[in-house]
Amino acid sequence: MLSADPFYRDDYAGAREGFLAAARRAGARLERLPLEARGPDGQALGIDIAWLGADSPRRLVLHSSGVHGVEGFAGSAVQRAILAAPPALAADQALVFAHVLNPYGMAWLRRANEHNVDLNRNCLTDDGGWRGAPAGYRTLDPLLNPPSPPRPDGFYLRAVAAVLRYGFGTVRQAVAGGQYDYPRGLFYGGAQLEEGPSRYRDWIRAHLGGVEALAAIDVHTGLGPWGHGSQFEESAGRPGAESAGYAVRGGMIAAVRAWLPGARVRAVTQEFGTYSSLRVLHALREENRWHFYGRADLAHPSKSRLRAALCPASPAWRRAVLTQGIELAARACTWRVDEIPPAAGENRPAAGGGA
Numbered sequence: 001m002l003s004a005d006p007f008y009r010d011d012y013a014g015a016r017e018g019f020l021a022a023a024r025r026a027g028a029r030l031e032r033l034p035l036e037a038r039g040p041d042g043q044a045l046g047i048d049i050a051w052l053g054a055d056s057p058r059r060l061v062l063h064s065s066g067v068h069g070v071e072g073f074a075g076s077a078v079q080r081a082i083l084a085a086p087p088a089l090a091a092d093q094a095l096v097f098a099h100v101l102n103p104y105g106m107a108w109l110r111r112a113n114e115h116n117v118d119l120n121r122n123c124l125t126d127d128g129g130w131r132g133a134p135a136g137y138r139t140l141d142p143l144l145n146p147p148s149p150p151r152p153d154g155f156y157l158r159a160v161a162a163v164l165r166y167g168f169g170t171v172r173q174a175v176a177g178g179q180y181d182y183p184r185g186l187f188y189g190g191a192q193l194e195e196g197p198s199r200y201r202d203w204i205r206a207h208l209g210g211v212e213a214l215a216a217i218d219v220h221t222g223l224g225p226w227g228h229g230s231q232f233e234e235s236a237g238r239p240g241a242e243s244a245g246y247a248v249r250g251g252m253i254a255a256v257r258a259w260l261p262g263a264r265v266r267a268v269t270q271e272f273g274t275y276s277s278l279r280v281l282h283a284l285r286e287e288n289r290w291h292f293y294g295r296a297d298l299a300h301p302s303k304s305r306l307r308a309a310l311c312p313a314s315p316a317w318r319r320a321v322l323t324q325g326i327e328l329a330a331r332a333c334t335w336r337v338d339e340i341p342p343a344a345g346e347n348r349p350a351a352g353g354g355a
Contacts, residue, residue: 004318007077007084008311012039012100012107015076016048019099022083023050028097033199037114039107040298047101047200050079052086053094060208061332062216064098067119067252069105069112073311074272075219076100077318078325087330095333101196101252109303110291111284111310113194121178121189121248123197123255130191133181136166136174144175145185149294150286150302159278169246175281178249184292186284189250197252204259213264213340215332218253219325221310222280224273227317229324234267264340270328272321274312283309 009015023030028050035045053060065079066072079097089095100106104114112118124130137144143158163171178189193201208214224230234254248254257265274280286302294300312318 002081002319002322004077004315004322007080007322008073008318009076010073012045012072012103013043015073015106016099016103018080019048019050019076019083019097022080023048023097026050026052026083026086028052028083031203033196033203035103035195035199037104037195039104043107045103045107047103047196048097048099049203050083050097050099051094052096053089054092055094056210057094058092058212059090059335059337060094060096060211060214061329062096062098062204062208062214062256063329064101064216064218064253066100066102066106067218068220068310069100069102069107070109070307071111071219071221071310072100072102072106073307074221074318074321075325076106078219078322078329081322081326082329085326087333089333093333095329098200101200103196109298109307110287111306112188112288113196115190115194116183116188116288116291117190117194118178118187119194119197120252121187121250122194123201123252124189124193124250125255125258126249128249130180130189133179134174134177136170137179137182137185137187139166140171140174141182141185144281144285145182146289147184147293148289150289150300155282155285156278159281172277173246176246176248184288186281186288197255200252201255201259204256208260209262211260211263213335213337214256214260214266215335215340216253216256216265216267217328217332218267218269220269220271221321222274223271223277226273226275227314227320228273229321229328230271230273231328232269232271234269262343264337264343266332266335266340268328268332270325272324274317275309280309
C-alpha cells in the first residue's frame with residue numbers, strides 16, 4: 001500500500017524543497033518564474049517548472065498544482081509521487097510540472113494571492129472584462145464577507161436559510177462563479193491579469209508553442225465526495241468552466257487553450273473531495289476575515305482549519321489522493337493525438353497518434 005508520509009509537507013517551503021529534490025532525482029530540467037510577493041519570513045516566492053522528456057515534443061502533459069494556494073499541499077504531494085516513479089514517455093513526448101501556481105496563497109495558508117485574487121477566476125479570455133458580480137452574490141455579501149474578525153455569528157443557520165430560500169444550485173453559482181466588484185470578498189477575480197498568471201502565460205507561449213497536442217491536468221481539493229478525485233473536463237467554445245454544476249469565469253486551465261490557439265488541448269480539473277461545501281466555505285470565510293480584520297498572521301486557528309479543510313490529515317484520504325493523482329497522470333501520458341479535441345478552426349482528421 002502506498003504510504004503518504006514521504007510526500008506531504010506542512011508548509012510551502014518544505015513542499016517546494018521536496019518537489020525540487022524529487023525533480024532532480026528524476027532527471028528533470030528545472031526553471032523558476034520569480035514573483036514579487038514574499039512569504040511569511042520574507043522569503044522569495046515563485047512558480048517552479050520541472051520538465052521531463054523531449055525538448056521539442058509533439059505531445060505534452062502539463063500537470064499543475066496550487067492555483068488556489070492552500071490547496072497546493074495535496075497537489076504538490078501528487079506531483080512528488082509522480083516524480084518518484086515517472087510514467088514512460090514516448091520519444092515525441094514530454095511531462096511538465098508547474099508546482100504551486102499561487103505560492104503566496106500556499107505560504108500564507110490562503111486560497112487567494114497577495115491581492116486577494118482568486119487566480120482561478122482571474123484568467124479571463126472572454127469580452128466581459130474584470131468587472132461585475134452575480135446578483136445573488138450581492139445579496140449574500142453580508143453572509144460571505146462580514147467586516148469583522150472571526151467570531152461565532154450563526155453562519156450555518158444563515159447559510160441553510162439562504163439555500164432554502166434561493167435553492168442550492170442558485171446559491172452555489174452566485175457564490176463560486178466568480179465576482180469582480182468586492183476586492184475583500186471571497187472568489188474575487190481581480191481587476192487585471194495578476195503577475196503569476198501573466199508570467200505563467202508568457203512561459204507557456206514561449207515554450208509550448210510548438211506542441212501539437214496538450215493534456216492539461218490541474219489539481220484542486222475541497223469539492224465532492226470524501227477522497228474521490230472527480231474529473232471535470234473543459235470543453236472548447238464555452239465561456240466558463242463547468243465544475244460540478246456551476247460555471248466559472250476566468251479559469252486558468254481553460255485559459256491554456258486560449259494561450260495556445262494552434263494546439264489541440266484536453267483540459268481536466270482533478271478535484272479531490274474533503275468535507276461538506278458549507279464547512280469548506282466557512283473555513284474560507286473565517287480565514288478571509290482574519291486576513292482583513294485580524295492580524296493576518298499564521299498563528300490564528302482559522303489558518304490551520306483552512307489547511308485541514310482542504311488537505312485533511314487522514315492517512316486514508318491522503319493515500320487515495322496520491323493513488324488517483326498518479327493514475328490520471330499516467331493515463332494522460334497514453335492519450336493519443338486523436339483523443340485530444342482539434343484546435344480552433346481545425347477540421348481535418350488528426351494524424352495518427354502514438355501510444
